[in-house]
Amino acid sequence: MEIDFLETRKIGFIGAGNMCHALVSGFVKKAGFKPENLFISAPSNRNLGRFAEMGCMVTNCNEDLLPGNKFSCTVIFLCVKPSVAKKCSKTNPFLVYNGNEPLIIISVLAGVTLKKLYQVICDRSFNEDLKMGKIYIYRIMPNTACSVGKGICGICHCLLGDTFDESVKSLLSMISYCEFVTEEQLNAIAGVGGSGIAFVYTFIQAMADGAVKMGLQRHIALNFAIQTFLGAALMAEQSSKHLIELRDEVCSPSGTTIHGIHALERNAVSSGIIDAVESATKRAEEFGRDQI
Numbered sequence: 166m167e168i169d170f171l172e173t174r175k176i177g178f179i180g181a182g183n184m185c186h187a188l189v190s191g192f193v194k195k196a197g198f199k200p201e202n203l204f205i206s207a208p209s210n211r212n213l214g215r216f217a218e219m220g221c222m223v224t225n226c227n228e229d230l231l232p233g234n235k236f237s238c239t240v241i242f243l244c245v246k247p248s249v250a251k252k253c254s255k256t257n258p259f260l261v262y263n264g265n266e267p268l269i270i271i272s273v274l275a276g277v278t279l280k281k282l283y284q285v286i287c288d289r290s291f292n293e294d295l296k297m298g299k300i301y302i303y304r305i306m307p308n309t310a311c312s313v314g315k316g317i318c319g320i321c322h323c324l325l326g327d328t329f330d331e332s333v334k335s336l337l338s339m340i341s342y343c344e345f346v347t348e349e350q351l352n353a354i355a356g357v358g359g360s361g362i363a364f365v366y367t368f369i370q371a372m373a374d375g376a377v378k379m380g381l382q383r384h385i386a387l388n389f390a391i392q393t394f395l396g397a398a399l400m401a402e403q404s405s406k407h408l409i410e411l412r413d414e415v416c417s418p419s420g421t422t423i424h425g426i427h428a429l430e431r432n433a434v435s436s437g438i439i440d441a442v443e444s445a446t447k448r449a450e451e452f453g454r455d456q457i
């Protein structure tokens with residue numbers, strides 16, 4: 166079954182922090198959603214102002230977003246910290262849904278498993294009975310580049326089957342490159358993409374620092390470093406050649422580039438990057454273990 170989200174339009178967000186802002190900005194600025202059809206909920210008004218300014222509807226009550234309630238959303242993104250979901254219990258429910266209308270929940274919480282999410286959201290364990298239920302929970306691992314429509318997004322399949330897989334993927338494809346992966350693989354997506362975006366910032370910054378050291382003004386150095394990254398990424402995306410082949414094409418014998426590549430290898434940059442992705446992936450795995 167497919168849902169045309171541009172048609173149904175009502176999308177909710179629980180948690181109004183950085184990830185929510187990236188998703189909402191992407192949907193409004195890059196996917197053409199009307200802000201008045203996006204509904205954001207958080208306990209305080211600390212972060213809600215920027216969404217209200219964008220024209221979105223805001224509330225301090227999570228239940229307002231549920232089907233049949235005030236804003237009646239078809240799909241709700243869960244954008245709180247894992248610790249918030251972890252401490253949820255009967256005395257502190259942040260979302261308990263017992264309605265009959267289908268509800269798609271898309272969780273961005275790092276490490277919180279689908280089974281745990283069913284406990285938190287439905288206030289009961291996932292079991293076969295829920296197959297009769299109407300809550301379709303998806304876990305995703307996005308990054309903040311969704312805000313400019315160039316994010317990445319690992320999605321893992323809903324425990325209730327693939328009814329809404331295509332709809333969820335087509336929604337997220339409006340702001341990111343998406344692939345379905347297993348729940349375990351979602352941790353590696355956190356490493357390469359969720360956290361990886363910060364590794365790329367570090368690399369760009371270092372390239373710019375190098376150019377400043379060699380005499381360029383900071384803003385010029387930074388722009389050249391950014392554009393070099395954008396160009397290289399586009400070449401990598403659009404060329405049928407292997408990355409090593411693309412690299413070799415730039416390395417003339419005894420030229421500048423092979424000297425630079427040697428300097429990178431001497432400083433074990435490739436190894437450092439592999440370590441960074443591995444460390445971030447393992448940290449995401451730890452989040453998962455911590456909450457069981």
Ligand SMILES: NC(=O)c1ccc[n+]([C@@H]2O[C@H](COP(=O)([O-])OP(=O)(O)OC[C@H]3O[C@@H](n4cnc5c(N)ncnc54)[C@H](OP(=O)(O)O)[C@@H]3O)[C@@H](O)[C@H]2O)c1
Nearest residue numbers: 180181182183184207208209212244245246247259274275
């Ligand atoms: N940031 C990233 O790059 C990134 C990437 C991938 C995944 N994620 C995941 O995204 C999630 C959110 O991260 P973030 O960086 O956006 O966090 P954040 O900036 O700290 O925002 C958390 C939001 O949750 C709200 N909140 C707290 N308790 C709540 C409750 N009971 N009901 C509803 N809302 C509640 C907070 O409300 P107030 O505004 O009132 O404080 C705040 O708006 C995390 O689970 C993280 O694993 C983040």
